Amino acid sequence: MSSENNENFGIPEGVERVLVVTAHPDDVDFGAGGTIATLTDAGISVTYCICTDGDAGGFDDATDRREIPAIRRAEQTAAAKVLGVTDVHFLGYKDGYLEPSHDVQRDIVRIMRQVKPQLVITQTPERNWERLPATHPDHMAAGEATTRALYPAVRNPYAYPELRNDEGLEAWTVSWLWLQGDTNPNHWLNVTDNFDRKIEAISCHVSQVSHIENLSEMVGDWQRMAAERAGLPQGQLAEGFRQVQLPG
Ligand SMILES: [Zn+2]
Numbered sequence: 001m002s003s004e005n006n007e008n009f010g011i012p013e014g015v016e017r018v019l020v021v022t023a024h025p026d027d028v029d030f031g032a033g034g035t036i037a038t039l040t041d042a043g044i045s046v047t048y049c050i051c052t053d054g055d056a057g058g059f060d061d062a063t064d065r066r067e068i069p070a071i072r073r074a075e076q077t078a079a080a081k082v083l084g085v086t087d088v089h090f091l092g093y094k095d096g097y098l099e100p101s102h103d104v105q106r107d108i109v110r111i112m113r114q115v116k117p118q119l120v121i122t123q124t125p126e127r128n129w130e131r132l133p134a135t136h137p138d139h140m141a142a143g144e145a146t147t148r149a150l151y152p153a154v155r156n157p158y159a160y161p162e163l164r165n166d167e168g169l170e171a172w173t174v175s176w177l178w179l180q181g182d183t184n185p186n187h188w189l190n191v192t193d194n195f196d197r198k199i200e201a202i203s204c205h206v207s208q209v210s211h212i213e214n215l216s217e218m219v220g221d222w223q224r225m226a227a228e229r230a231g232l233p234q235g236q237l238a239e240g241f242r243q244v245q246l247p248g
Contacts, residue, residue, distance in 0.1 A: 004232070008186060008187055008188060008230070009187070009189065009230070010189065011038070011039065011042060011044070011119075011189075012118075012119065012176050014118055014175070015039075015044060015118045015119045015175075016044060016045065016118060017044065017045050017046075017047070017115055017116060017117045017118060017119075018039055018044055018045070018046045018047070018117050018119045018121060019046075019047050019048075019049060019111065019112060019115045019117040019119075019120050020032065020036070020046065020047070020048050020049065020121045020122070021049045021051065021108055021120065021122040021123075021142055021145075021146040022048070022050055022051065022122065022123055022139075022142055023050075023051050023052055023123060023136065023138035023139045023141065023142040024050070024051075024052055024054040024057065024072075024138060024139075025053070025054045025057075025072040025073065025075055025076035025079075025205065026057075026072075026075070026079070026202065026205040026208050026209075027050075027123065027139065027180075028048060028121075029079050029083075029201040029202045029204075029205065030202060030219070031123070031180035031181055031239070032121055032178075032180050032241075033079075033083060033191075033194075033197070033201045033202060033239075034189065034191025034194040034195060034197070034198045034223070034237070034239050035121070035189045035191060035239045035241075036083040036084070036085060036201075037083045037191070037194040037197045037198065037201075038189055038191065038194055040083060040084030040085060041084070041194075045087075046083075046085045046087075047085070047088075047089070047111070047115045047117070048076070048080055048085060048087070048089065049091065049107075049108060049111045050073075050076055050088065050089070050090050050091065051098055051138070051141075051142050051145075052091070052092075052093045052094060052095040052096075052097075052098055052138060053068070053069035053073060053090065053093075053094075054068070054069075054072040054095050054208075055068045055069045055094065055095045056095035056096045057072065057095065057207070057208055058207050059208075059211055060207070063207065068207070069092075071207050072205075072208075073090055075204050075205045075206060075207060075208075076088060076090075076204075076205070078204040079201040079202070079204035079205060080201075082200050082201040082204060083197060083198075087115075091104070091107050091108075095138065096137075096138060097138075098137070098141040098142060099141050099145075100125075100141050100144035100145035100148060101145070102160075104141070104145040105145050105149045105153060108145055108146055109149045109153045109154045109159070109160055109163060110163055110167070110169060112149060112150075112154045112172060112174065113154060113163060113169035113170065113171070113172050117174055118174065118175050118176060119174070119176040119177075119178065120146060120176070120177050120178070121177075121178045121179075121180060121241070122142060122143045122146040122147070122177070122178075122179060122180070123140070123142050123143040123146075123179065123180055123181050124139075124140070124143050124179040124181045124182035124183075124242060125140050125141075125143035125144035125147055126140070126143075126182065126183070127140065128181060128182070128183050129183075130183060131181075134181040135181060139181065143179060147177070150174055150177060150246060151246060154171065154172055154174065155171050155172065155173040155174075157170065157171040173246070173248065174246055175245065175246055175248070176243065176244070176245060177243070177244040177246060178241035178243055179241055179242040179243075180239075180241055182241065182242035184242055185226070185229065185240030185241055185242055186241075186242055186243055187240065187241045187242070187243035188227075188229075188230040188232075188239065188240045188241070189238060189239050190227070190230075190232060190236055190238055191223060191238060191239050192227075192235075192236050192238075195220065195223065198219070199215065199219060202219065203215070220237065223237035223238060223239065224237060226239055226240040
């Protein structure tokens with residue numbers, strides 16, 4: 001039985017700013033909604049960077065596909081607000097086509113240098129064979145591009161030199177990386193008290209989830225399983241991450 005008073009739980013010391021990089025609108029809410037609420041409640045400033053507009057998502061043929069990017073951006077912005085986040089960047093890449101290209105890496109390095117986070121949360125770049133949808137190819141691409149941006153580009157002043165020369169963005173070193181959707185989580189947040197806000201945030205993604213009848217039950221099951229794996233008492237809910245401490 002684990003105790004929550006050890007290094008496998010909670011927010012690392014010294015974290016004041018957090019950057020979340022995900023592939024699609026709704027990924028952060030499903031994977032880390034309770035965690036984001038916990039961070040902002042603790043006075044930590046959280047910024048989102050959403051790589052695609054989720055324009056291949058949805059379930060409803062009646063919606064004009066050209067309207068989807070604007071709908072999904074608005075839904076993500078509303079969901080962010082529920083969790084105390086107002087700084088949301090959209091990179092505008094095409095859903096289903098995301099690659100860890102240098103354009104994507106440069107865009108992520110730019111936001112990292114602007115935000116100067118101590119902790120970055122992204123999606124695992126490794127395929128989850130137990131739960132394939134968790135590692136949609138775009139998710140792995142977002143995770144891979146973010147990990148490459150973290151080491152070494154964001155800390156190297158000579159990587160993507162145009163960011164420094166043209167935009168005045170100096171190198172920055174991030175201390176912590178949390179990967180959501182990883183098969184080997186080693187770090188958890190107890191999100192029992194923030195579960196309702198997580199569901200409220202997910203529910204903002206009307207174009208994606210309004211047809212799911214047992215949403216709260218489904219997400220609750222994931223969070224119960226994570227709590228069990230974390231060794232928390234029965235009835236608790238958790239979100240789990242693979243935590244990586246980056247070299248100083
Ligand atoms: Zn996704």
